[in-house]
Amino acid sequence: MRTLLAGAAAVILLGGAVPAAPAAYTSPRALPASPVLPDAFRNAPDAAPGEAVPLAEDWWKSFGDPVLDRMVETALAGNLDIAAAAARLEQAAAGLKAAQGALLPQASLDGSGGIKRQSTEDVQGRAFSKFPGFQRTVEQYGLNGAASWELDLFGKLAADARAARAEAGAADAGLAAARLTIAAEVVNTYIDVRAIEARLAVARARVAAARETDTLLRQRAERGVAALTETDRSGAELAGAQSAVPALxxxxxxxxxxxxxxxxxxxxxAAAELGAGGIPAVRAPAVPDGPAALLARRPDVVAAERRVAASDARVAEAIRARYPRFTISGFAGFLANGMSNLFTGGAVQTGASGGISLPLFTGRRLRARQAAAEAELKEAVADWRKTALLAAADGENALLALTKRSEQAAALGRVAVRLADSRQRIETAVRAGAVSRVEALGVERQMLDAEDNAIAARAEAARAGVAAFRALGGGWQAAGARLAVSR
Structure with a gap:
């Protein structure tokens, strides 16, 4: 007991000999302020094209396409990028548990048993063999419980736990970002499939119209009514129309x-699952607030902010690594030379100790580690600000594209309608003998060109709507309360 008290006193005296450290970490510099972003989008439409859809995590359902809904749900359940992001979250959650566990006392239970036959030919055995009652064969059994605890007086372990908590928050936001990205990619790819299907039908109609035109002109040329240059041009137009089909x-x-x-x-x-369908109609998200709200709405921005918090905590941990570490430990158990008396009073053994570890000379390794942690914090802050600015730009660009692409699609749609009306009128004129079939086919080719342009414009407008949902966070903020544990 006197030895134990003396050891404890030494620990206390040594602790008093080192410089005092603040109880709570103070960053070597003020933590960075949030990036300054406007409160309203400059390009927010006065009236959204079509009906504005409130932001929600299942935003793709606003397109009203059951096939698309099934595909997005299948992707969210089976996509490998999402599975990898979920695994990273599991890793971060396990790291958080480990960091929190380091703050608690550690306990263990150990048992041992053995038998030894002493040699009488070495110096020790020859000396002990002369004592009365010497036994060459000795059994020894032990059972001990031990406990130790690192006293986190300067907050190093607490800083590690804060960093792990922030990293878990970043991984959680990373998983949300992966889900948002994959959902948007599925919707965009689905739109591309429907657009290509529609354009392929138009391309095949072009081939039919070009073939009929070429046939008629060749017949005229054979009768001497049309020049060979016309058949050369019609043949080239047919070949061009045919070349578009395999590409599509x-x-x-x-x-x-x-x-x-x-x-x-x-x-x-996918081909069998897709069936027949058209390009989803344009859907525009409601824009309740501005770029400043993206700091909490966009999962990639939140993940970057959590990495800043983790880096700041790593700086605190690096600073605390230069201060003493205090530990206390103890054990209690039994040790005997036979199983029969292992659990008797005479076999009881106990012990306790305290320890201190103070880094005196590390070749400036700890200072270098702190400098590296501070540099990583600067990098994280720069990445956070860049991510926030890019998010704001994404929002502005997506909203502007949504408006302009919708206007373009509407204009090209009107062109296609006017040419379709013209085609009907010229078909009537053909039946009346007022114009030739070749002239009617020329108008039909113009109509098909306009229809192809209108299809491409509708697809671009629909993709612009998807980009707007994605740029505004896809409604993720509605479920963002789960990140509160990381703050």
Missing amino acids: ETALEVMRNRLDVLMGRAPGQ
Whole structure:
């Protein structure tokens, strides 16, 4: 007991000999302020094209397409990027538990048993063998419980736990970002598939119109009514129309296979699941606030902010590593030379101790580690600010594109309608003998060109709507309360 008290006194005296440290970490510099962003979007539409849809985590359902809904849900359940992000969250959660566990006392239970036959030919054995009652064969059994606790007087372990908590928050936001990204990619790819299907039908109609035109002109040339230059031009137009079909067929297969990969399955299954369908109508998200709200709404921005918090805590941990570490430990158990008397009073043994570890000379390793942690904090702050600025730019660009692409789609749609009306009128004129079939086919080719442009514009407008949902966070903030534990 006197020895134990003397050891404890030494620990206390040594602790008093080192410089005092603040009880709570104070950052070597003021923590960075949040990036300054406007409270309103400059490009927010006065009236959203179509009906504005409130932001929600299942925003894709606003397109009203059951096939699309099933594909997005399948991707969210089976996509491998999301699975990897979920695994990173599990790793971060395990790291947080480990860091929190380091703040608690550690306990263990150890047992041992053995038998030894002493040699009488070495110096020790020859000396002990002369004592009365010497036994060459000795059994020894032990059972001990031990406990130790590192007293986190300067907050090093607490800083490590704060860093782990922030890293878990970043991983949680990273998982949300992965889900938002994959959902948007599935919707965009689905739009591409429907657009290519529609454009492929138009391309095949172009081939039919070009073939009929070429046939009619060749017949005229044979009768001497048309020049050979006209048949040369019509043949070239036919070849050009035919060349577009395989390119679109290839693009369609590529997009279908991409859908399968996004859903986490082997290519070749999407075609049967897709069936027939059209390009989803444009959907515009409601814009209740401005870029400043993206600091909490966009999961990638929140993840970057959590990495700043983690880096700041790592700076605190590096500073605390230069202060003493105090530990207390003790044990209690039994030790005997036979099982029969192992659990008797005479076999009881106990012990307690205290310890201190003070880094005196580390070759400036600890200072270098602190400098590295501070540099990592600067990097994290720069990444956070950059991510926030890019998010604000994404929002402005997406809202502007949504407005302008919708206007473009509407204008090209009107062109296609006017040319379709013109085609009907010229078909009437053909039946009346007022114009030739070749002239009617020329108008039909113009109409098909306009329809192809209108299809592409509708797809771009629909993708602009998807980009707007994604840029505004896709409604993730509604479930963002789960990040409160990381703050």
